[in-house]
Amino acid sequence: xxxxxxxxxxxxxxxxxxxxxxxxxxxxxxxxxxxxxxxxxxxxxxxxxxxxxxxxxxxxxxxxxxxxxxxxxxxxxxxxxxxxxxxxxxxxxxxxxxxxxxxxxxxxxxxxxxxxxxxxxxxxxxxxxxxxxxxxxxxxxxxxxxxxxxxxxxxxxxxxxxxxxxxxxxxxxxxxxxxxxxxxxxxxxxxxxxxxxxxxxxxxxxxxxxxxxxxxxxxxxxxxxxxxxxxxxxxxxxxxxxxxxxxxxxxxxxxxxxxxxxxxxxxxxxxxxxxxxxxxxxxxxxxxxxxxxxxxxxxxxxxxxxxxxxxxxxxxxxxxxxxxxxxxxxxxxxxxxxxxxxxxxxxxxxxxxxxxxxxxxxxxxxxxxx
Numbered sequence: 156x157x158x159x160x161x162x163x164x165x166x167x168x169x170x171x172x173x174x175x176x177x178x179x180x181x182x183x184x185x186x187x188x189x190x191x192x193x194x195x196x197x198x199x200x201x202x203x204x205x206x207x208x209x210x211x212x213x214x215x216x217x218x219x220x221x222x223x224x225x226x227x228x229x230x231x232x233x234x235x236x237x238x239x240x241x242x243x244x245x246x247x248x249x250x251x252x253x254x255x256x257x258x259x260x261x262x263x264x265x266x267x268x269x270x271x272x273x274x275x276x277x278x279x280x281x282x283x284x285x286x287x288x289x290x291x292x293x294x295x296x297x298x299x300x301x302x303x304x305x306x307x308x309x310x311x312x313x314x315x316x317x318x319x320x321x322x323x324x325x326x327x328x329x330x331x332x333x334x335x336x337x338x339x340x341x342x343x344x345x346x347x348x349x350x351x352x353x354x355x356x357x358x359x360x361x362x363x364x365x366x367x368x369x370x371x372x373x374x375x376x377x378x379x380x381x382x383x384x385x386x387x388x389x390x391x392x393x394x395x396x397x398x399x400x401x402x403x404x405x406x407x408x409x410x411x412x413x414x415x416x417x418x419x420x421x422x423x424x425x426x427x428x429x430x431x432x433x434x435x436x437x438x439x440x441x442x443x444x445x446x447x448x449x450x451x452x453x454x455x456x457x458x459x460x461x462x463x464x465x466x467x468x469x470x471x472x473x474x475x476x477x478x479x480x481x482x483x484x485x486x487x488x489x490x491x492x493x494x495x496x497x498x499x500x501x502x503x504x505x506x507x508x509x510x511x512x513x514x515x516x517x518x519x520x521x522x523x524x525x
């Protein structure tokens with residue numbers, strides 16, 4: 156929300172925080188980080204600090220610091236600075252970590268740029284998940300990628316040494332030309348389709364699935380919990396049962412199935428039961444992924460995503476190219492207004508990485524006083 160006067164004392168009095176820190180005009184490099192660290196040390200694990208700031212760069216730097224320090228950014232509220240109704244002020248709430256065992260998300264090494272390609276085949280979906288980074292739903296404009304565009308992109312990708320193609324949406328199985336896209340792409344590179352597994356039980360989509368090469372195509376299905384309560388609260392009533400049935404159908408057809416769960420910091424209790432369910436379904440340990448919610452698309456909270464915080468994975472939509480599939484609704488992560496050719500897009504991304512690496516290598520200066 157925006158436009159209200161921010162009063163940190165009101166936040167504390169109202170029970171929204173246990174302590175407050177007015178950062179004023181300081182940025183994280185000019186003193187705020189020291190004050191913030193000292194304030195957090197005075198809190199017990201699980202307690203919340205409300206931070207006020209009039210410095211916009213803090214909105215990027217503080218979430219990154221919180222993640223590195225093991226704390227949770229709860230929310231950010233924009234208002235108007237007291238005594239100054241022209242300049243904005245922001246209030247951030249941070250919960251000190253350590254109150255409970257941390258939820259362990261799946262990690263891995265960065266994939267070299269150019270070896271992995273994502274195609275956003277379409278944006279419309281049969282579901283409207285509350286944290287969807289693409290902000291997809293049945294009402295979303297479809298923005299369907301033509302098969303000829305997908306063909307051109309995949310051919311250039313494979314010719315340049317690409318090793319892995321991932322198709323996502325929306326729900327890719329709502330794309331009427333998905334079978335054509337997959338049939339061509341699978342002759343060049345292995346293909347993974349991210350799906351909710353709810354729409355290929357019968358009819359033309361079932362025939363489309365049955366026609367895909369089991370040796371070259373993997374399905375990645377979203378399942379957030381072992382029981383319907385959490386999953387259905389995010390994705391819609393009945394979606395959990397249909398997803399599990401879809402997994403059983405795909406495995407019965409001979410497909411490799413991966414399962415991805417998207418969880419928040421408070422969902423640690425879901426992990427054990429979910430693994431038990433996946434054992435029952437026959438999902439291999441290496442085919443399980445637990446990832447955090449990203450603050451993109453429909454999500455109102457989650458992991459902060461920026462050029463500085465996330466490794467690039469080239470992602471194409473019908474109307475452009477993006478730094479990473481999680482950021483395809485974020486205009487700051489759009490690399491190009493044209494999805495092809497890939498060469499110039501990859502060059503821009505490599506230039507950004509080179510500048511970031513140079514900044515990291517430069518490090519801190521030594522200021523001699525003796």
